[in-house]
Amino acid sequence: MLINIKRKARVYSPWIFHAHAGGCNNCDIELAACFAPRYDLERMGIQLRNNPRHADILIITGPVTKQISSSLRRIFDQVPNPKVVVACGSCALTGGVYNRDDGKPNYALAGPVEKLIPIDVSVPGCPPKPESIIDGVMLALEKLKEK
Numbered sequence: 001m002l003i004n005i006k007r008k009a010r011v012y013s014p015w016i017f018h019a020h021a022g023g024c025n026n027c028d029i030e031l032a033a034c035f036a037p038r039y040d041l042e043r044m045g046i047q048l049r050n051n052p053r054h055a056d057i058l059i060i061t062g063p064v065t066k067q068i069s070s071s072l073r074r075i076f077d078q079v080p081n082p083k084v085v086v087a088c089g090s091c092a093l094t095g096g097v098y099n100r101d102d103g104k105p106n107y108a109l110a111g112p113v114e115k116l117i118p119i120d121v122s123v124p125g126c127p128p129k130p131e132s133i134i135d136g137v138m139l140a141l142e143k144l145k146e147k
């Protein structure tokens, strides 16, 4: 019974922690727009939180610089299980514009995200539109139901 209530609470009012792992910041602005009045994700019970220990969904933007990589891993470990990881934007998925043209590794990057932590949902785009991010969050909710 308690497990069912917990699962319902998680699925019907999931909390999101956003981790910025480098990048140009535009993905972060689009994510912020999802919570602004036009899209207003909070009307669906979804909230941004500032503590990974309170989150159900971890959204990561940026290519993951070496400087942030250990902190990102720590944040991932702090999000309680079951959790869903959303990689948001081309940088988080592939390194995006931070990849070198000659195919050699960028000296400043430890990413993309999947090199460090498992991804459940991918949201492509540079930057992804708020509609795509909201689709990704909905997909994350479906995954959360299964966990």
Ligand code: SF4
Residues within 6 Å of the ligand: 022, 023, 024, 025, 026, 027, 028, 061, 062, 063, 088, 089, 090, 091, 092, 096, 097, 125, 126, 127, 128
């Ligand atoms: S995916 Fe594009 S918009 Fe997002 S952080 Fe990378 S360069 Fe910026």
